[in-house]
Amino acid sequence: MPNSTTRKLVILDRDGVINVDSDAFIKSPDEWIAIPGSLEAIARLNQAGYRVAVASNQSGIGRGLFDMAALNAMHAKMHRQAAAVGGRIDAVFFCPHTAQDHCECRKPLPGMLKMIAERFEIEPADTPVVGDSLRDLQAGASLGFRTHLVRSGKGEKTLAAGGLPEGTMIHDDLRAFALDFLANASA
Numbered sequence: 039m040p041n042s043t044t045r046k047l048v049i050l051d052r053d054g055v056i057n058v059d060s061d062a063f064i065k066s067p068d069e070w071i072a073i074p075g076s077l078e079a080i081a082r083l084n085q086a087g088y089r090v091a092v093a094s095n096q097s098g099i100g101r102g103l104f105d106m107a108a109l110n111a112m113h114a115k116m117h118r119q120a121a122a123v124g125g126r127i128d129a130v131f132f133c134p135h136t137a138q139d140h141c142e143c144r145k146p147l148p149g150m151l152k153m154i155a156e157r158f159e160i161e162p163a164d165t166p167v168v169g170d171s172l173r174d175l176q177a178g179a180s181l182g183f184r185t186h187l188v189r190s191g192k193g194e195k196t197l198a199a200g201g202l203p204e205g206t207m208i209h210d211d212l213r214a215f216a217l218d219f220l221a222n223a224s225a
């Protein structure tokens with residue numbers, strides 16, 4: 039059985055949370071640019087005993103905008119840059135489908151988060167899900183995760199549109215989330 043430390047997990051959306059988002063999709067490692075402070079925030083969470091998993095819709099694959107080799111190269115860059123500041127991302131779950139595929143993993147459906155909960159043996163009620171889009175929060179809320187909106191990426195638009203799941207907490211960016219979350223966790 040994992041001990042309580044290994045059960046501490048934070049689940050992050052990728053685009054608009056860890057890296058700068060684009061309406062034209064992030065299609066190559068060159069287009070994958072970390073948001074200032076986001077990788078350091080991951081390192082800070084790790085240092086406090088939290089593992090970090092990513093759950094990301096990547097319909098650009100299903101749309102044929104980029105392939106698995108490009109996605110793997112983006113994630114290699116993400117892992118490398120995180121490691122350079124002492125951070126570690128333990129798992130990257132992604133949905134390659136488009137809405138037309140009617141899969142169960144594309145957020146707002148909870149499939150990816152369900153797999154993460156099973157893989158890491160965590161309780162949703164103890165685990166934050168951080169996203170910049172309503173669908174990230176809806177996926178989390180439907181399983182009882184604690185939902186956190188960042189204003190980076192599409193977050194400002196998401197906030198303005200309203201309708202956030204009850205209890206959603208709002209932070210400027212991932213850096214601010216990590217500071218707020220860890221301050222509350224140790225309080």
Ligand SMILES: [Mg+2]
Pocket residue numbers: 051052053054055059169170171191
């Ligand atoms: Mg996003």
Ligand SMILES: [Zn+2]
Pocket residue numbers: 133134135141142143144
């Ligand atoms: Zn899917």
